[in-house]
Amino acid sequence: MASQTLLKREFYLQPVQEAARALLGQRLVRLIGGKRISGIILETEAYDGESDQACHARSGRTARNDMMYAQGGRAYVYFTYGMHWMLNCVCGPADYPAAVLLRAMLPLEGLDFIAERRAGIAEKLWCDGPAKLTKALAIEREQNGVDLCGRQDGLFIEQGLEIPEEIIQRTPRIGIQYSGEPWVSLPWRFVVSAEAVRSRLNI
DNA sequence: TCTTCGATTGTCT
């Protein structure tokens, strides 16, 4: 576990749907006080440009969605429902708004840290939703815009496992009923089960 | 196991 490979800038420059699929199995890492908290990404969603009516950039560039217009490889963190933070990986070239929402992970390192932040909740439910994941990893406004391609900001993604096509589920995205067709139905959500990842890790 | 519903505030119209 000593020196893991970081996902490089080019990874985030591929089409956002490709990136969303390829992020499954990668390791999301948070560094806090030199301590590693990490997990394997299990669920993602792609948001692709101003034409995507489910994307925050559908009405153009605003103060809130500004980070989506950065070059791929940065974090886009936003606040919603009056109480929840969401973590996205910005993808694509500069000035093109696209991002992958990270919706779930299988915790592997820093379990004590996560247990404290998710006190009173069953371990299986610690990181199985986008706001649960940010709560577990202590990701908030401060992380908006951090560079995921370096370790200096304490939030980055390392190469994890290969996830074969046959164990990936593709479904429509969650919570975007307002967006209309074809956007509500596009299979831009990618999921792999925690059990499948566990067995591939022999844990 | 499933469904319903209240919480809570930044952002945009």
Add this chain to the structure above:
DNA sequence: GACAATCGAAGAA
């Protein structure tokens, strides 16, 4: 002034 890329508790079955 409306509503959101959600969560978790509570109640029904």
